[in-house]
Amino acid sequence: MMELLQTLQQAGLELLGPAWMPIWTIVKIMVVTVPIMLTVAYLTLAERKVIGYMQIRIGPNRVGPYGLIQPLADGVKLLFKEIIIPSGSNKFLFIAAPILGLAPSLAAWAVMPFSDGTVIANLNAGLLYLLAMTSMAVYGIIIAGWASNSKYAFLGAVRSAAQIVSYEIAMGFALVCVLMASQSMNLGDIVRGQQGSHGLLDWYFIPLFPMFIVYLISGVAETNRAPFDMAEGESEIVAGFHVEYSGMAFAMFFLAEYANMILIAFLTSVMFLGGWLSPVPFLPDSFIWLLAKAAFFLFLFLWLRATFPRYRYDQLMRLGWKIFIPLTIIWVVVVAAWMQTPLWVW
């Protein structure tokens, strides 16, 4: 695969010269984003199937064998629906909001290491870049809520702004622990730091176990997924921030939410579960492991949604500010002290 890509790049360079570099970059971007979009489509089907079986029903089974063409049918339906722009809304921001919601969750993939050396941009400050990108996703929601000129949408936006800003701090501190353990902000180096002769015992989820849990739960809160889907809250504020959206504009929010879920699943695997590394020493490291780990976390997201009722808002804030943030700050100090002793073997 790698040899094929390299020969392709050589041929392109000879053929087009300097004009080849932008084309090559676009090709690399497409190679990452197209599978993400396909995964998003099939994740929606997986969600309906998994929740269906958890509630002892079958889920979608009409379109195609086992309902396998359902995502395409949904996509076509959304594409042909009319986009209704409310008369009192701010038109420019109303259209811009879904784009602002989706763009950061795709931009963050630039620094994702898929296997050793396979990454679009090998940034030294990759971890910071990720934090910056994920922190910008909230603008889509806030602007959507405000531009809709609807009370329900606005309530959803306000809830989501407070929620995402609160959980970002806990998430940031959890990543500070990873950064201390690996002594690097390059995601590839973070995975390589978890390499060792003991397979999964070398991964950071063992010394940083509380941070692993905090990061995972904050990730669920960051993506506005159940049980933290206060921004949507269909039983309280109809559909929250995207209540006025229809057709493709709504689909963009949908895509953004699922793309963010996939991103968090991959990031958790990279930061705490050794990315592309194999869990046992006798099997080779490969991209398949990263996929398997991410698939497990995605299943966990769906499982959580099928299992837990929605959090109450004050309890959500309490969990973020009074439990996660103190816990992460204490663990930063614990890890810093631990690393000075010979007991630190990671």
Next chain:
Amino acid sequence: MNFETIMFYAFSAMIVFAGLRVITARNPVHAVLFLVLTFISCAGIWILLEAEFLAITLVLVYVGAVMVLFLFVVMMLDINLAQLRKDFWRWLPFGAALAVLMAYEMIWVLGSYETPGGNAAIKHAADYSNTKELGRLIYTDYVYPFEIAAVILLVAMVAAIALTLRRRKDAKSQVISEQVATKKADRLRIVKMQSEHKDSAANQLGEQK
């Protein structure tokens, strides 16, 4: 003109345009969004200067957190623009004088940094990490100013909370630790009793009649 120069002028033009729109936009939410655009363009210029840590931190802290809260507040305000614009001409000379003073100060400070060979950014090798350099400086040479700044921020935060905290006397709140510590015996009482038969129930009804 190479690629970096073109990017520099593009970002600079964006900063100037967005900065002007911050103060001329009629809608306060638009003004805040233009301020966000200004920050992002500044981050772009810092990236060109190879100050990627500062650039990303600017996006992370200002765009990702501070401006979100700003937007949060501004969206909820009910601003009467006519009221705000009433005394515009009266205060214009004062504002203009301040602006000229600030511009003069900046030119004065930046003008004194003449280095031989112009003010070009120093190029570093690819493995140079300015995050590490910055961290080393902050925690060694500048540790006291850094800690004093941190304490001042903490005091400001505590003061802001203390000023705005109003505790209602009739407010109800949960005591989570108590709820979690509850045992089954605290809430549930199991009563032993004889099982009721259909006949006996009917008999009792008959007797009462």
